[in-house]
Amino acid sequence: MAVKITSVEDLAARVLVALGGRVVSFLVYGSAARPGAADRKSVDTLLIADGVDQGLLDALASAVAPWIQAGHPPPIVLTESEWQASADAFAIEYEDIRAAYRLLAGRDPWSGITVQREDVQRQLEHELVGKLVRLRQGYVGLQGDAGRLTALVTGSASGFLTMLRTTLRLAGTPVPATSAEVVLAAAAVVGFPAKDLADVVAHVEGRTPLRLAARDPRAAAYLEAVAKAADYVNRS
Numbered sequence: 001m002a003v004k005i006t007s008v009e010d011l012a013a014r015v016l017v018a019l020g021g022r023v024v025s026f027l028v029y030g031s032a033a034r035p036g037a038a039d040r041k042s043v044d045t046l047l048i049a050d051g052v053d054q055g056l057l058d059a060l061a062s063a064v065a066p067w068i069q070a071g072h073p074p075p076i077v078l079t080e081s082e083w084q085a086s087a088d089a090f091a092i093e094y095e096d097i098r099a100a101y102r103l104l105a106g107r108d109p110w111s112g113i114t115v116q117r118e119d120v121q122r123q124l125e126h127e128l129v130g131k132l133v134r135l136r137q138g139y140v141g142l143q144g145d146a147g148r149l150t151a152l153v154t155g156s157a158s159g160f161l162t163m164l165r166t167t168l169r170l171a172g173t174p175v176p177a178t179s180a181e182v183v184l185a186a187a188a189v190v191g192f193p194a195k196d197l198a199d200v201v202a203h204v205e206g207r208t209p210l211r212l213a214a215r216d217p218r219a220a221a222y223l224e225a226v227a228k229a230a231d232y233v234n235r236s
Contacts, residue, residue, distance in 0.1 A: 003065075004070070005066045008028045008032065008104065011045065011067050012026050012104035012105045014067075015047065015060065015105065016105050017063070018059040018060060018062065019059055019060065019063070022049050022050045022056060023047065023048075023049060023105055023106045024050055024080045024083075024106050024107065025047075025048040025103065025107055025108070025109040026045065026047050026103075026106055027045065027046050027101050027103050027104055027109070028044065028046075028101065029044050029045070029046060029096075029097040029102075030043075030097075033100045034100050042071065042072055042073060043072050045076070045104075046076045046097065046101075047060070047077050047078070048079070048080055048083045049077065049079060050079070050080060051079050052077060052078075052079050057077075060075070061074075083109060083113075084112065084113070087115050087119070088115075088116065088119045089123075090123075091115050091116070091120040091122075092124055092127065092162065092166050094113065094115050095120060095166060096165060096166065098110060098113075098115075099165070099169075099175060120169070121233065124163060124170065124233050125230070125233045125234055127159075128163055128226065128230035128233055129230050129234075131163070131226055131230075132230050135152065135156060135222075135223050139219065143214065143219065144214045144215060145214065146211075146212055149214065149216065149219055152219070153212065153218075154200075154203055157200050157203065157204050158204055160225075160226060160229075161183070163229065164183065164190075165182055167186055167233060168182070168185055168189060171189050171236070173185060173189055179201045179204050180198075180201050183197050183198075183201055186229070189232070190232045191228055192224060192225040192228040196218070196221035197221070197225055199218055200218075
């Protein structure tokens with residue numbers, strides 16, 4: 001009989017059984033960790049372990065297999081020393097996880113973790129410009145292909161929303177809970193029309209799938225919003 005995991009709490013219980021005392025921290029983060037969050041098709045989790053070796057990876061793979069089959073990504077896996085040492089390299093990710101997470105097992109991982117503002121800004125500028133360059137390159141080749149153009153935009157949208165949340169933190173602006181509110185707040189700070197991203201946000205939130213036409217102006221508007229955000233961070 002196939003095993004089903006119906007909640008992230010069930011997943012945590014399976015991970016604890018499989019790994020026992022090797023679990024330092026196990027947490028869910030992102031939209032699924034916010035109070036009152038609806039069921040999500042994709043739930044993000046993070047495992048911090050006392051070490052990573054083949055035995056741990058094999059045991060974890062078996063424990064999370066039903067979770068992955070249900071459409072969720074496997075956990076991010078870090079050793080405790082990697083977690084402690086990587087706040088400068090992954091400043092955006094650390095800040096975004098800390099903003100919305102729930103501890104499921106083990107101890108709270110944030111003791112002694114400090115994220116420097118300059119590390120956040122440096123990474124954010126690098127990633128926004130990199131995203132802009134890749135999107136423009138893709139747009140040149142794909143703007144006449146509706147399906148691939150849609151995939152280009154939707155494949156980058158969640159990451160861009162993370163960058164907008166980070167931009168708001170750098171600007172000292174409160175970060176709203178929903179993607180739609182994040183875009184509204186970021187549009188006011190950065191200077192792009194929030195309505196240009198309405199359909200992208202609806203896709204990210206799971207309300208309405210985005211389907212672009214060939215040479216769809218919504219794709220060009222999305223690229224322009226990324227360019228505006230990159231320019232704002234560069235000037236900050």
